[in-house]
Structure formats: C-alpha cells, structure tokens
Amino acid sequence: MSRTVGEVTATAPTPRKIARRIEQLGRVRTDDYAWMKDDNWQAVLRDPDVLSADIREHLVAENAYCAAVLAATTDLQIELFEEMKGRIKQDDASVPTPDGPFDYFSRYEPGAQHPRHVRRPRGLATGEQLLLDEDAEANGKTYYAVDAARHSPDHALYVFAVDEQGSEYHRIYVRDLATGETLTDGPCNASGSFVLSPDSRWLFWVWRDENARPAKVFRRPARGGTDVLVYQELDEGMFLGVGATSDDSHIVIVIQNQETSEAWLIPAGDAGAEPVVAAARRVGVRYDLDHWSDQWVIRTNDGAAVDFKVMTSTAAVPTGDTWTDWIAHEPGRLIAGVALFQNYLVRLERENACNRLVVTARDGAERVIDFSESAYALSLSGGYEYDTAVTRFIYQSPTTPRQWFDYDMASGARTLRKTQEVPSGHDPARYETRRLTAIAPDGARVPVTVLLKRGTPLDGSAPLLLYGYGAYGYPLEPTFSTQALSLVDRGWVWALAHVRGGSDKGWSWFLDGRKAKKPNTFTDFIACAEHLAAEGYGRAGRMVCYGGSAGGLLVGAVVNMRPDLWAGAIAAVPFVDVLNTMSDISLPLTPPEWPEWGNPLEDLSAYDAIAAYSPYDNITAQAYPPVLATGGLTDPRVTWWEPQKWIAKLRDCATNGSPMLLHMNMDAGHGGASGRFDHLKEVALDYAFAIWAIGEEPDS
Numbered sequence: 001m002s003r004t005v006g007e008v009t010a011t012a013p014t015p016r017k018i019a020r021r022i023e024q025l026g027r028v029r030t031d032d033y034a035w036m037k038d039d040n041w042q043a044v045l046r047d048p049d050v051l052s053a054d055i056r057e058h059l060v061a062e063n064a065y066c067a068a069v070l071a072a073t074t075d076l077q078i079e080l081f082e083e084m085k086g087r088i089k090q091d092d093a094s095v096p097t098p099d100g101p102f103d104y105f106s107r108y109e110p111g112a113q114h115p116r117h118v119r120r121p122r123g124l125a126t127g128e129q130l131l132l133d134e135d136a137e138a139n140g141k142t143y144y145a146v147d148a149a150r151h152s153p154d155h156a157l158y159v160f161a162v163d164e165q166g167s168e169y170h171r172i173y174v175r176d177l178a179t180g181e182t183l184t185d186g187p188c189n190a191s192g193s194f195v196l197s198p199d200s201r202w203l204f205w206v207w208r209d210e211n212a213r214p215a216k217v218f219r220r221p222a223r224g225g226t227d228v229l230v231y232q233e234l235d236e237g238m239f240l241g242v243g244a245t246s247d248d249s250h251i252v253i254v255i256q257n258q259e260t261s262e263a264w265l266i267p268a269g270d271a272g273a274e275p276v277v278a279a280a281r282r283v284g285v286r287y288d289l290d291h292w293s294d295q296w297v298i299r300t301n302d303g304a305a306v307d308f309k310v311m312t313s314t315a316a317v318p319t320g321d322t323w324t325d326w327i328a329h330e331p332g333r334l335i336a337g338v339a340l341f342q343n344y345l346v347r348l349e350r351e352n353a354c355n356r357l358v359v360t361a362r363d364g365a366e367r368v369i370d371f372s373e374s375a376y377a378l379s380l381s382g383g384y385e386y387d388t389a390v391t392r393f394i395y396q397s398p399t400t401p402r403q404w405f406d407y408d409m410a411s412g413a414r415t416l417r418k419t420q421e422v423p424s425g426h427d428p429a430r431y432e433t434r435r436l437t438a439i440a441p442d443g444a445r446v447p448v449t450v451l452l453k454r455g456t457p458l459d460g461s462a463p464l465l466l467y468g469y470g471a472y473g474y475p476l477e478p479t480f481s482t483q484a485l486s487l488v489d490r491g492w493v494w495a496l497a498h499v500r501g502g503s504d505k506g507w508s509w510f511l512d513g514r515k516a517k518k519p520n521t522f523t524d525f526i527a528c529a530e531h532l533a534a535e536g537y538g539r540a541g542r543m544v545c546y547g548g549s550a551g552g553l554l555v556g557a558v559v560n561m562r563p564d565l566w567a568g569a570i571a572a573v574p575f576v577d578v579l580n581t582m583s584d585i586s587l588p589l590t591p592p593e594w595p596e597w598g599n600p601l602e603d604l605s606a607y608d609a610i611a612a613y614s615p616y617d618n619i620t621a622q623a624y625p626p627v628l629a630t631g632g633l634t635d636p637r638v639t640w641w642e643p644q645k646w647i648a649k650l651r652d653c654a655t656n657g658s659p660m661l662l663h664m665n666m667d668a669g670h671g672g673a674s675g676r677f678d679h680l681k682e683v684a685l686d687y688a689f690a691i692w693a694i695g696e697e698p699d700s
Contacts, residue, residue, distance in 0.1 A: 012659075013058060013648075015033065015036070016035075018033075019031075024607065025607050026604070029579070031645075032649070033649065034580075036058070036644045036648075038051055038641075040052070042210055045165065045634050048165070048666060048667070051633070059644065059664045059666070062663075062664060063663060063666075066662060070689060077688045080684035083424070083485075086424035087482035089108075089423055091108055092107065093107035094106045096120075099151070100122070103119060104118075105118060105119070113675030114137075114144065115135075116130060116132070116133050116134065118130055118131055131158045132149065137162070138674070143163070143634075143667050143668050144163075145162070145164075146162055147168075149161070152200040153198050156200060157174055157176060157200065158175040159172060159194065159196060160172070166635065167636055169189055169212065170192050171187070187205050187218070189208050190205050190207060191208050191214045193205070193240075195243050195251060197222075199269075202221065202222055203220050204230065205217070205218055206240055214233075214241070216232045217240065235255075237595075239255070239592055242254065245291040247342075247386055250266060250267060250268055250291055252266075252289070254288070255281070258595040260283050260285060260595070261285070262277060262278075262279070262280065262281035263287070264276065265278055265317065278319065279318065280320075289318060291340075292340050292345070295313060296313040296318040297311075299335060302323070303329075306506070309328055311326055331506070332351060332352075332505065332506050333350075334350045334506040336349065336355075336503070339382075339391070341387070341409070344359055344389070345360045346358070346391055347360070348378075348380065350475060350503065353375070355379065355477075356368055356370035357370070371397075374434060375398065375433050376396065377394075377396050377397065379393065379477075392406050392407065393405055397480060398451035398494070400428055401419055401480050404419075426482075431451060432452055433449065433478070436531065438527045438531035438532075439531070440524050440527045442523075444512070444520070444524065446500075446524045446528055448495055448498065450493060450495045450532075452488060453489065460538060460542070461542075462492060462493050463491070463493070463538065463543070463690075463691075464493040464495060464538030464542065464543045465494055465495065465543070465545075465546055465690055466545050467496050468497040468545070469499075470497075470551065471514075471554075472502075476498050483683050487690070490691070495528070499513065499554070500512045501513025522554060522557040525558050540565050541565075541566075543566055544566060544690040545558055545565075545566050545569050546690070547571060548574070549573050549574070549575055549638055551571075551574075552571035553575040556616070556646065557613050560615060560620070567693045568690055568693025570628050570630075570686050572629075572630045573672075574615075574646065576615040577615075577641070578610050578613075578614040578615070579610045579611055579614045582599070582601075583600050587639065589636075597610060622654075623654065624650060624653075625658055626689075626693050627659075627661065628686065629647050630682065632664070632665045632668040633665065635670040644664070647660045647661070
C-alpha cells in the first residue's frame with residue numbers, strides 16, 4: 001500500500017514567536033519559544049488544570065494536527081493495537097514469591113488495565129487474600145500508578161506508593177491486612193522510595209520538595225503518627241533513597257548522583273538512632289553496600305576500579321579505611337550488582353552487551369549462570385527471604401519469551417517456573433537474533449543486536465527501525481518484546497544500537513559517552529545505521545530512528561547530523577532542549593545531572609560542548625525527515641515544553657515541508673499512559689507513524 005508522506009492537507013499550528021535573548025558566560029543565544037514554559041510549571045505537575053490557556057491551546061492544536069496528518073493510519077493503529085493486545089495473556093500472573101508463611105504474587109483479571117496484589121498460604125493453590133486491587137482503585141482516574149508496594153516483615157500491613165498524575169509525587173498508603181482498613185493520613189509529596197523497619201513498627205519515607213527533588217527522609221509509626229525528620233540532603237545535586245540491608249540488620253539511606261555516592265546507616269534494632277555515615281562522599285567515588293551477617297560487602301569503583309570491584313569490611317561502621325579487596329577489578333567486565341543471601345553472594349556481570357550471574361558460596365566456590373544465544377538478557381528477579389538456598393532469575397532474548405527459573409545455589413539445579421505466554425502464538429524458530437559489530441569513527445567496536453523474521457531479504461529492501469538510548473550508564477538490554485513483533489512480522493528489521501553512554505561494554509563505555517565525550521553516542525548510532533545498510537539490513541531513506549528520554553536526545557542529534565539516513569524519526573519524551581534545561585536550576589533533574597552533561601552555568605567548556613550538540617539549538621535550514629515527538633504534560637523528567645519547542649522550531653526550519661508532529665498526553669507523565677492496554681495505544685501510534693513514514697506497508 002503506497003503512501004506519499006508529503007501529501008499532507010492539514011494545516012500545521014503556527015505558534016507565535018517571542019525572541020528571548022539569553023546571555024550566559026559571555027555567550028548569547030536567542031530562544032523564540034521560551035514562552036512555552038509555564039512560569040507556574042511546578043503547580044501544573046500537581047494540577048494540569050492550572051496550565052496557562054495559551055500553552056494549552058497550542059498543545060491541543062498540535063494534538064489535532066498530529067491526528068489529522070496520521071488520520072489515514074487510524075485503521076492501522078487499531079490493527080497494531082489489537083495485535084499487541086492479542087500477545088498479552090489477559091489473566092496473567094507473576095510467579096509466587098515465598099516469604100515465611102505466605103506466597104506473594106500479582107495477577108490480572110481479564111480486561112483489567114492494572115493488577116491485583118494477592119497472597120496465599122505458602123505452597124498452597126487456595127486461600128488467596130486480596131492485598132490491593134489496583135484496577136478498582138484506578139476506576140474513574142485518568143492516571144493511576146502504584147510505583148512501589150510491599151508487605152511488612154510481620155505480614156500484618158501492606159504499604160504502597162501511588163502516583164495519580166504522572167508527576168512522580170506519591171501518596172503512601174498503609175493497609176491493615178487483618179481489618180482491610182487503609183490509613184487515610186499516609187505521607188504525601190513522597191517519592192516512591194520507602195522501607196519498613198524489620199520489626200514492622202516504623203515507616204521510613206522520602207519527601208520531595210516543591211521542585212520535585214527528593215530532599216528529606218522521615219520516620220513515622222507504621223500505623224500512623226507524627227513524622228520525625230531523620231536526614232536532610234542539602235546538596236540539590238544528589239538523589240536520595242532509603243532501604244534495608246539483606247539481613248535486616250540496618251536501615252540504609254542512599255545518596256548519589258552519576259559519579260558520587262554515600263550511605264548512612266541506622267541499626268534496625270534502634271530505629272530512632274541518629275544515622276551514621278558509612279564512608280564519607282568523595283567526588284568520583286561510587287559505592288553501594290549490604291550487610292552479610294558478620295561483614296559488610298561493598299561494590300565500588302574506588303582505587304581506579306572503573307568497572308567496579310567487591311570489597312569487605314568487618315567494622316561495625318564500614319568507613320573507607322576498613323575496606324579490604326575481595327573480588328578484583330577486571331577491565332571490561334562490569335560488576336553491575338550484588339545480591340546477598342545467608343550463605344551465598346550473587347553478582348551480575350556484564351561484558352560485551354551480555355550478562356551473566358556468578359554465585360559465590362561462603363567457602364569461595366563459584367557457579368556461573370549464562371546462556372549461549374548470541375544476544376540475550378539475564379537478570380535476578382529479587383525475593384524476600386535471606387536464609388534460603390534458592391534464588392530466581394529471568395532469561396529472555398529478542399526471540400525467546402521471558403523465562404523464570406528458580407536456581408538452587410547449592411546444587412546448581414535450575415527449575416523453570418514460568419514461560420511468558422503469547423496467546424496469539426509465537427514460534428521462536430520463525431525469527432532470528434543476530435549480533436553485529438559496527439566500527440565507530442574513532443575505531444570503537446559498537447555492538448548491534450538485530451531481530452528479523454527468517455527469510456527477510458538482506459538486500460536493503462527491508463524497512464529498518466533502529467533504537468538507541470546511550471546515557472546514565474543504563475545498558476540497552478536485548479529483551480523479548482511482543483510489541484516489536486508487529487513490525488518484524490511485517491518484514492521490518494528491528495535493531496538495537498548499544499552505543500556509548502550506556503554500560504553495555506562496561507563502565508568505561510558509559511564514561512566515553514558523557515560530558516565532552518557525548519558526541520560519541522551520536523556518531524556510534526550513525527555508524528550502526530551505516531553498518532546495517534552496508535550489510536543489507538536496510539538502506540538510507542528506509543530507516544526509522546527511535547528513542548525515548550535521553551534516547552530522544554540521541555534521535556534529535558542524529559536527525560540534525562544525518563537527516564538523509566532516515567525516512568522518519570520517533571522521539572518519545574525527548575530531552576532535546578539540553579542547554580536551556582541544564583541552565584535552569586529550578587528543574588528537578590538539573591543539578592543532579594551536571595555530572596552527566598556538564599554545568600553550563602559555571603563551565604564555559606561545558607556550555608560550548610552542550611551547545612554543539614543540543615538538538616533544539618542545532619536545528620538548521622535543511623531537508624528533514626518527518627518527526628513524531630511525544631510527551632506528557634505532568635512529566636517531571638522531560639517537561640512538556642521540550643518536545644513542544646523542538647517540533648515548532650523543526651517546522652520553521654525544514655526546507656522540504658516534512659510533517660513535524662507532536663502528540664502530548666495531557667493526562668500522564670514520563671512513562672505515558674499507566675494502564676497496560678492504554679500504553680499499547682501509544683506504541684501503536686509510534687509504529688503506525690514509522691510505517692507511514694516509510695511510505696508503504698509490506699505484506700505480513
């Protein structure tokens with residue numbers, strides 16, 4: 001079915017321009033669309049109804065234009081949505097996780113957007129007790145997300161943090177499981193981070209300030225009472241969270257940004273004690289710690305251990321001078337995390353964009369858990385019990401649905417507990433996963449994971465979607481996606497670019513893609529696109545680039561740098577106004593993210609580096625591909641005006657009249673719609689745009 005992308009009869013919005021001159025560190029720039037940021041934005045996050053009328057009017061017009069331009073894809077969107085929905089098991093349930101006398105799990109009723117949280121007597125299939133019915137609680141609400149939920153150690157309470165705007169301001173609820181009563185005076189203005197003391201008497205939670213930053217830790221009686229300030233973080237550049245050690249010996253307050261961290265400890269047996277710092281923060285030193293019955297286990301990059309090492313301390317308070325080496329640093333092998341059990345330590349390692357798990361017994365004996373596929377994702381799924389020899393991990397690949405295994409750490413035996421069901425059917429043999437290597441301009445070897453249907457021609461004729469992220473050290477895991485199959489089954493090639501800025505090849509891979517080295521992320525992505533084209537997986541003009549949040553920054557940059565490569569570009573909640581955002585200290589993530597991007601308020605070299613790639617600031621008069629940007633009005637991470645401004649300026653400058661589209665969710669935040677089916681409608685819009693941008697829909 002042929003479509004001509006240029007045939008657009010709808011009239012694009014033409015927002016007014018108000019030139020704002022900005023002088024900073026001797027540099028001058030002009031922003032015509034700065035007015036799209038509401039001066040009252042903090043209030044908008046809590047109540048979208050207070051958004052300025054002119055900004056709302058423009059967003060409504062943008063949504064209408066997007067719908068009009070893509071009107072021909074309405075049936076396709078419905079078709080894609082029904083396909084994706086058909087791959088979801090309507091009455092799905094998680095694998096029960098044991099804790100003392102109960103098995104805890106969640107399950108969906110057919111048609112439900114949100115799950116039920118339940119438990120039943122351990123080892124039995126009957127006697128289910130409802131803890132929380134999210135679907136019932138969400139009834140009548142445009143947005144409802146439970147971002148954290150946990151039962152108390154004595155199994156008498158259920159605590160959950162709810163966001164009803166997408167703004168990430170939470171109210172924490174405490175429910176008495178004997179009476180079913182929910183306390184109505186739970187903490188508000190909270191982050192999703194909380195923990196109950198091991199004796200179940202106290203709730204520790206984190207308060208967010210008026211700029212949506214976590215700033216204080218409070219303690220209150222779990223069943224209600226007065227809040228007591230436990231800790232206040234004065235550095236606005238640090239994130240704040242709270243948890244407990246695996247052996248329940250301590251409450252831990254965690255303070256960190258992208259390069260520095262610190263932990264404060266409270267003995268679990270004395271919840272009212274003043275917190276004590278473990279190892280005082282030192283810029284550039286990251287560590288996390290846990291208590292292993294008689295010693296502390298510390299994962300750290302201290303001592304030039306770029307890819308981290310594991311150290312121990314037997315001190316009551318593990319100050320840095322008490323740490324001793326245990327598991328040595330190996331360059332290129334990232335120790336990404338550590339989990340502790342009574343007699344075992346499990347560490348997650350990553351090398352060349354593949355994970356493995358290593359189980360270490362107290363006597364030093366080790367077992368390795370890995371798989372043979374060319375690209376796969378492997379992770380621990382967590383659990384409640386410390387004194388156990390069984391841990392659980394999840395295995396998946398682009399062709400293999402998720403599999404949950406219970407692993408006996410003593411014998412090495414694996415028990416498959418569940419395989420993700422695809423009700424509409426899925427035959428892994430119909431598909432193929434490949435791992436390719438692209439060569440970046442500086443010689444770096446960039447992994448590329450490819451998913452395609454067997455028999456897909458590799459002569460450049462297949463349309464290709466290339467997805468990327470590349471920031472904060474987050475790896476791009478080659479997971480199983482029922483959504484991606486809607487493109488692959490139509491003859492598309494789906495590819496993941498494991499670019500620098502992530503930790504796919506170790507922490508140095510991250511360090512080579514941040515601050516002044518950020519352009520490596522973009523040139524890596526372009527190298528991946530060019531390599532895929534050279535190998536016949538696609539060709540210039542029949543590729544769509546796709547990324548979200550910091551991955552939207554990637555999309556914005558490569559569209560400026562190489563617009564000729566792309567038939568279209570999809571940027572979800574895109575961080576595209578980097579220079580202005582990193583210069584606005586009122587925004588939630590600005591001070592905490594200076595270690596990632598640089599501080600353009602004080603560092604001229606950082607200003608110039610950001611100014612050289614910031615997508616909004618580097619739009620020029622040239623032929624651009626069609627672009628779809630999406631956003632959320634209550635998003636505290638990438639505020640709505642970033643994609644709004646970006647699309648307006650792209651529309652001004654595109655010399656070929658390509659459609660520049662903005663779809664703003666007026667009832668959601670960074671993650672989009674909260675319901676499992678509503679979310680699929682947003683993905684269906686993205687995919688329909690990709691097919692429309694290519695200009696044809698191949699036969700299935």
